[in-house]
Structures are given as C-alpha cells and as structure tokens.
Amino acid sequence: MSTFTASITYTHTVTYVTTKMLLTLKEIIREIGLDPARFTDSWDSYERAISTWLSSRHLQRVTLEVYDPRNNGLVTRWDMDVLYSTVGDGSLWVDTAAIRYSIVKAGLVPAHCRYDIILTTAPGRPDVAGWGSCDFRSTDGFQRFSVGATVGGNGLSAQTAYWSR
Numbered sequence: 001m002s003t004f005t006a007s008i009t010y011t012h013t014v015t016y017v018t019t020k021m022l023l024t025l026k027e028i029i030r031e032i033g034l035d036p037a038r039f040t041d042s043w044d045s046y047e048r049a050i051s052t053w054l055s056s057r058h059l060q061r062v063t064l065e066v067y068d069p070r071n072n073g074l075v076t077r078w079d080m081d082v083l084y085s086t087v088g089d090g091s092l093w094v095d096t097a098a099i100r101y102s103i104v105k106a107g108l109v110p111a112h113c114r115y116d117i118i119l120t121t122a123p124g125r126p127d128v129a130g131w132g133s134c135d136f137r138s139t140d141g142f143q144r145f146s147v148g149a150t151v152g153g154n155g156l157s158a159q160t161a162y163w164s165r
Contacts, residue, residue, distance in 0.1 A: 011055070013092065013154040018051040020094045020151040021080055021158055025064055025117065027099065028078055032066065033108040034115060042117075049119055049128045054156065057084050058125035062158070063118040065137055066109050074137040075109050077163040079144075085155040092153035099160065102147045106162045139163055 022043065029036040039046075053059035064078040118134060147160040 010154070010156075013156050014051055014054045016092045016153055017151055017156050017158065018047055018054060021050060021062055022046055024080070024094070024099055024151060024160070025062070025078070028064060028103060029115060031100075031103045032076070032106065033111060034066070034113060039115075039117070045130050046117060049131050052128050053119065053121050053125055054082065056126055058121045059119060060122055061120040063120065063136070064115055065118060066113050066115045067137055068110070069112065069114045072137065074139060074142065074163070075113050076106060077137075077139065077142070079161045079163075080150070080158040081161070083157045083159060085157070090154055093151075095148070095150045098147050099150055102145070102160070102162060105145075106164055141165055 025046075026036045026039055029039055050059060050062065059082050061082065062080040066075045066077065067073060068075055116134075118136065119131065142163040142165055144161050144163050147162065149157050150160040151158040
C-alpha cells in the first residue's frame, strides 16, 4: 500500500479558477450565438485582471453583459460571483454540465447583439492597466436564475447565475 500527499498552493488555485472562469465565459458567448473573437482577442487583459484580483481577494464578480447596440438595452446577463473560503480539500473542479444546461435554458440571443465583460471589485484593490470603473445596464424587468457553484478549488469558487425576462 502506498501513501501520497498533494499540496495545491493558492497561486495554483487562482491560475486554475481564472482559466476555467474565462473558458466558461467563452463557452457562454459562443453557445448563445455570439462571436467570441473580441473576447479571445482581449484574453490577456481579462486573465491579468481576474488573476490579480483573485490573488488579492478583491474580485467579487465577473459579469458578461449582452446588449442590443441599437438601444444599449440589456438582453441577458451572466454573473460569476466569487466566494473566498479558508477551507478546501485541495480538489480543483468545474461543473460543465450545469453550465451547458443553463445555456440551453437561457437560449440564444439575436446575432446583432454585443457584449461587455465587467469585473466588480472590493475597495482597495490593486490597479490593473486598462481597467477602471463603469456602470451596469439596468436589470429592470429581468429575473435572476441561479446555476450554482460552477468553478472552484481549494477554498475559492464561483457561483454562476444568469438574467432573463
């Protein structure tokens, strides 16, 4: 019988969760009928900001806002709320089945729609080049549907939800 121990550092967890959050966003963008090219073109900026603010524990939420450029009105929104914990069993995971199921439930968006990625941070966050404050589009008339925990590992996780009329 053999025994082994695994040690996953917080830095490794941040790298994993950052990558899985970004891949989840890319999948949502593609599966709801939009072109993820603009998202992938800015991948380095998103990765730098998310990993910096996960590392410092300032990141609170990653939001994908899909809007109609004709009136700037919200069409749908996806939130990934970050939860920090001091406990974890060392496992790293992503629930792709829950994400895919929710994408199907949320449905496609019109092809002319555009999208923005918004990161919500706690006060005192370190600055990341290219990132500043902005406003959310109104969710009046929308309902929020929880998907549940979709990405996580070692005391760090993301709870996903989407908004629909």
